[in-house]
Amino acid sequence: MVNSILGRLHGVKQTAPNKWLAKCPAHPDRSPSLAIRLADDRILIHCFAGCSVDAVLSAIGLDMADLFPDRVAAPGSPKPKVPRFSAYELFPLLIQEALILALAFDAVVSGDVLADTDKQRAEQAFNAVLRLNNEVAK
Ligand SMILES: [Zn+2]
Incomplete structure (x- = not known):
């Protein structure tokens, strides 16, 4: 199941x-900012640049139901609530984003x-x- 999603993404x-x-399909992504996780029967997706899960899925031709293969959403039923990533899981992405900021800051301070x-x-x-x-503050 998860392979059908991974197969549609680049830089996995x-x-x-x-x-x-993986590289996020919903925004111009030069370094991978999309986290994918398989948890029990669910697939969690988080774009660190802020794309919604809907935007990411529609960019690869899928929808929410593909993340919850065992659940068939009844018409009009609320969308399944996608569990949040823990701070621990987001840490590698935070480091990556912080590094980009640090490099940009260093360049500006150096007059580049x-x-x-x-x-x-x-x-x-x-x-x-x-x-x-x-997210952490909530
Ligand atoms: Zn994105």
């Missing part, structure tokens, strides 16, 4: 048993001019860190 890298990182793509990536990292802070 297994980080642990039942855990993967950031390329537009680097600026965009740093901004993405900035938003990702803020977003994670909001």
